[in-house]
Amino acid sequence: MQPYPLLMTPYFRHGGETPWGGALLRDAFGKPAPDGPVGESLEVSALPGRESVVRNGELAGRTLSEVLALWGEALTGQPGGEFPLLLKLLDAREPLSVQVHPGDEYALEHEGKPGKSEAWVVLSAEPGATLCCGLRDGAPPLDRLAESGEIENWLNWVDARPGDVFYLPNGTVHALGAGLVCYEIQQPSDATYRVWDWGRVGADGRPRDLHVEKALDVSVPGRRLSKARGATELVEGGSATHYILDKHFQLSRLNVSGTMPLPAGRMLLLTPLAPMRLTWPDGGLDLRPFDSALVPAGLRGAALDV
Numbered sequence: 172m173q174p175y176p177l178l179m180t181p182y183f184r185h186g187g188e189t190p191w192g193g194a195l196l197r198d199a200f201g202k203p204a205p206d207g208p209v210g211e212s213l214e215v216s217a218l219p220g221r222e223s224v225v226r227n228g229e230l231a232g233r234t235l236s237e238v239l240a241l242w243g244e245a246l247t248g249q250p251g252g253e254f255p256l257l258l259k260l261l262d263a264r265e266p267l268s269v270q271v272h273p274g275d276e277y278a279l280e281h282e283g284k285p286g287k288s289e290a291w292v293v294l295s296a297e298p299g300a301t302l303c304c305g306l307r308d309g310a311p312p313l314d315r316l317a318e319s320g321e322i323e324n325w326l327n328w329v330d331a332r333p334g335d336v337f338y339l340p341n342g343t344v345h346a347l348g349a350g351l352v353c354y355e356i357q358q359p360s361d362a363t364y365r366v367w368d369w370g371r372v373g374a375d376g377r378p379r380d381l382h383v384e385k386a387l388d389v390s391v392p393g394r395r396l397s398k399a400r401g402a403t404e405l406v407e408g409g410s411a412t413h414y415i416l417d418k419h420f421q422l423s424r425l426n427v428s429g430t431m432p433l434p435a436g437r438m439l440l441l442t443p444l445a446p447m448r449l450t451w452p453d454g455g456l457d458l459r460p461f462d463s464a465l466v467p468a469g470l471r472g473a474a475l476d477v
Contacts, residue, residue: 172229172230172241173453174242174245174246174467174468174469174470175228175229175451175453175454175467175470176449176451176456176464176465176466176467176470176473177225177227177228177230177238177464177465177467178225178226178227178456178458178462178463178464179214179215179223179224179225179226179235179463179464179465180203180223180224180225180226181202181212181213181214181216181223181259181260181463182212182213182216182218182221182222182223182224183196183202183204183205183209183211183212183213184209184210184211184213184221185204185205185207185208185209185210185211186205186207186208187373187375188210189208189209189210189211190208190210190265190371190372190373191208191210191263191264191265191266191267191268191349191371192208192209192210192211192262192263192264193208193209193210193262193263193264194208194209194262194264195262195264195295195352196209196212196260196262196352197209199295199352200212200260200352200460200461201459201460201461202260202461208264209262210261210262210263211259211260211261211262212259212260212261213257213258213259214258214259214260214442214463215235215256215257215258215440215463215465216235216257216258216259216359217234217235217236217239217253217254217257217359218257218359218361222234222235222236223235223463225238227456235254236254239253239254242467242469244468244469245467245468245469246438246465246467246468246469247438247468248436248437248438248468248469253285253359254359255358255359255419255438256356256357256358256359256419256420256438256440257356257357257358257359257360258354258355258356258357258440258442258463259354259355259357260294260352260353260354260355260461261347261351261352261353261355262352263347263348263349263350263351263352263353264349264350265349265369266346266347266348266349266369267346267347268346268365268366268367268368268369268371268379269303269322269326269344269345269346269365269366269367269368270344270345270346270363270364270365270366270386271341271342271343271344271345271363271364271366271386271389271390272286272287272288272289272339272341272342272343272360272362272363272364272389273286273287273341273342273362273364273385273388273389274286274288274341274342274389275341277388277389278360278362281385282362284360284361284362285358285359285360285362286341286358286360286362287341287357287358287360287361287362287363288339288340288341288357288358288417288419289339289355289356289357289358290336290337290338290339290355290356290357290399290414290415290417290420290422291336291337291339291347291353291354291355292334292335292336292353292354292355292422292424293331293332293333293334293335293336293337293351293352293353294333294352294353294354294444295333295351295352296331296332296333296350296351296352297349297350297351299330299350300330300331300332300348300349300350300351301328301329301330301331301348302328302329302331302337302345302346302347302348302351303326303327303328303329303344303345303346303347303348304327304329304337304339304343304344304345304395304396304397305327305343305344305345305393305394305395305396306325306326306327306344306393306395307325307326307327307395310325311325312387313344313366313383313386313387313390314383314384314387317366317367317381317383317386318383320367322366322367323367326344326346327395328348329397329398331348331351335398336398336399336401336414336415336422337396337397337398337399338396338399338414338415338417338422339396340417341389342389342390342391342394343390343391343394343396344366344386344390344394354442356420356422356440357420358419358420363382364382364383364385364386364389365379365380365381365382365386366381366382366383366386367381368381399414399415400414401413401414401423401424406431407430407431407432408427408428408429408430408431408432408474408475409425409426409427409428409429409431410425410426410428411423411424411425411426412424412426425475427447427475427476427477428477429476429477430474430475430476431474431475431476432472432473432474433466433473433474433475435468435470435471435472435473436468437468438465438466438467438468439465439466439473440463440464440465440466441458441463441464441465441466441475442461442462442463442464443458443459443460443461443462443464443475444460444461445460445477446458446459446460446477447475447476447477448475448476448477449464449466449473449474449475449476450473450474450475450476451470451471451472451473451474452471452472
């Protein structure tokens with residue numbers, strides 16, 4: 172079977188698993204999410220037990236891991252191994268926990284899984300919405316802040332507006348504030364060390380676990396980040412604004428004004444913000460806003476049209 176672009180049905184984290192979630196992924200973004208608070212739509216995911224599922228073509232109903240087993244390097248562009256990325260949408264009705272992610276070496280040693288670097292694109296923001304990227308100048312050590320509860324006074328909050336892009340390499344203390352919906356691209360890992368959770372309780376009525384000692388091990392003191400500044404180039408069929416080139420992923424915004432050929436030989440994850448059509452030599456797909464499409468590395472001749 173020849174590789175073809177895949178439309179994915181997401182896996183939803185909701186209810187007590189994401190007590191900070193809201194209703195926008197279902198009500199405003201058109202996702203087939205369950206009732207109640209939904210915090211995350213795992214759009215392209217091969218995490219065990221949290222996999223997205225193909226919803227078009229011959230492989231409809233297959234999980235992403237099953238597709239990887241069938242197509243291998245023709246899907247990801249990489250020989251062997253696990254699926255290399257995770258794409259999700261987040262709806263933060265309330266602030267997320269203050270947390271930090273480990274790098275690969277620490278995570279593999281202590282958790283048996285990869286580390287986690289990530290990036291956010293703000294899709295929707297209530298007036299005055301903010302997010303946390305690091306601690307303010309002069310902040311005491313992280314463990315002392317968490318123990319005393321003074322961490323809330325030392326978080327480095329920055330304004331967040333639709334279209335803003337933030338890069339969060341491993342080791343960055345961070346949190347999404349309330350009133351934000353974000354696109355997130357990340358390494359395929361849930362290795363997260365929670366430092367502060369605003370006094371919330373989990374589904375069992377108890378405070379959720381904190382991981383302050385491990386967070387202290389992996390956090391980068393003094394790191395504070397602001398929004399990423401993109402570099403724009405004219406390309407056939409429009410322009411491309413490049414924001415992040417991490418060793419694990421590249422993040423760009425494509426501004427399509429005609430027919431834009433897509434590069435071959437590498438896997439692409441596409442999330443359109445407006446209706447458009449994805450074509451390739453053997454077919455085409457109409458994409459709706461906030462659909463998630465995976466273009467396999469082995470597919471040649473793909474293009475976007477508006």
